[in-house]
Amino acid sequence: MWTHKAWPGRFLPPALPPKERLRAYAGWCNAVEGNTTFYATPARATVGTWAEQTGPGFRFVVKLPKVVTHERRFLGVEAEMRAFLDAIEPLGDRAVLWTQLPGSFAPTDVDALARFLRRLPAGLRRAVEVRHPSFFTDAASTSLLEGTLAGADAEWVPFDTTVFFQSPPISAAEQEAWAKKPRLPRRTRALTDQPIVRYLGRDSVEETVSGWTPWVEAAAAWLREGRSPTVFVHTPDNDEAPALARRFHEEVRALVPDLEALPEPEPIEPATLF
Numbered sequence: 001m002w003t004h005k006a007w008p009g010r011f012l013p014p015a016l017p018p019k020e021r022l023r024a025y026a027g028w029c030n031a032v033e034g035n036t037t038f039y040a041t042p043a044r045a046t047v048g049t050w051a052e053q054t055g056p057g058f059r060f061v062v063k064l065p066k067v068v069t070h071e072r073r074f075l076g077v078e079a080e081m082r083a084f085l086d087a088i089e090p091l092g093d094r095a096v097l098w099t100q101l102p103g104s105f106a107p108t109d110v111d112a113l114a115r116f117l118r119r120l121p122a123g124l125r126r127a128v129e130v131r132h133p134s135f136f137t138d139a140a141s142t143s144l145l146e147g148t149l150a151g152a153d154a155e156w157v158p159f160d161t162t163v164f165f166q167s168p169p170i171s172a173a174e175q176e177a178w179a180k181k182p183r184l185p186r187r188t189r190a191l192t193d194q195p196i197v198r199y200l201g202r203d204s205v206e207e208t209v210s211g212w213t214p215w216v217e218a219a220a221a222w223l224r225e226g227r228s229p230t231v232f233v234h235t236p237d238n239d240e241a242p243a244l245a246r247r248f249h250e251e252v253r254a255l256v257p258d259l260e261a262l263p264e265p266e267p268i269e270p271a272t273l274f
Helices: 018-025 044-052 066-071 078-094 107-119 139-151 172-180 205-211 213-224 241-255
Strands: 031-034 059-063 095-100 125-129 154-156 196-200 230-234
Touching: 018 044, 031 230, 044 078, 059 078, 059 230, 066 078, 078 095, 107 125, 107 139, 139 154, 196 213, 205 241, 213 241, 230 241
Parallel strands: 031 059, 059 095, 095 125, 125 154, 196 230
Antiparallel strands: none
16 A cells, blocks of 8 residues: 555655655554555565564554465465465564455355464464455354354454445546445444454545544544554545544544554655756
8 A cells, every 4th residue: 555656745755666665654654454465475575674664563454365365265275375474474463464355255154264264373463354245234144253253363354335335436436446345234343452444435535534433433442442443544546545544543532532643754845856
C-alpha cells in the first residue's frame, strides 16, 4: 500500500524512491496490509528493509501466498510455507499471518484450515478472513469457524463492505469495487486480544466517515477491554486512506483519551528543480 501512486506529494515526499516510502508511510499509520505477498513471496532482504524503516510498535498484516490459500487449499504447500516464513522472519513479532480465503472456501473446508493452522510455528500471530456467506448467516457454520480459530489463537478478520454497497457506484473506482468486493454482513465480535478489521467506505469522505461509526465504537470498546485492535480504512480508490486512518484514530481517541496518538508525519516539501 505504501507505493500507492496518488500519495507522493500529498502524504509522502514527492521524490522519495518507492523502496523508501514505507518509512514515510509509517509517519501516518502504525500498521499496513501486506497485499503484495499474495502474488509473490518477497526476498528476505527486502523484508529486512521493511523492518528497518518502521518502529517496534508497527504492525505488518501480511497475506499468505495465493498458491497456499487459493490454488492448493493448504495441500502440499510445505515448501512454499517454509519459504514464506523464512522471508518474513525479519519482521519478528510485528507480523500477523493473514489467511484470506476465497468465497468458494465453505464450511465443509474448515477441517483443512484447522490442520493448516495447527502446523504453523508457535508464537506467530495468525488471522483468517473468510468470504463464504454461510459463515455469516448460518449459526452452525459461524460456531464451527469460531471454534476452529479460537483453538488456534487466530482472529477472524471481518471485511465490512456494508456502507459501500448501500448505494450504486458513481465513479470508475467504485464500479470496479462493486464488481469485485464481497457483500457480507458486518461482524464485530473479536476472538483474540488483537482484533483486525478491514473497512471499505466510498470515494466520498463524508459517506466513509459517517459509515464507520460502528467501528469507532467497537474499537473503543475493545480498548477498554484491554485489547489492541488494528483497523484498516479503505475506499475504492484509496487516495485519501492515510488521512482517513488518522481521522478514524482521532475519533477513537475522543472516546478513549488514554489511546496513544499516532506519530507526526514528515513535512511534505514541494517538488523543485533545484
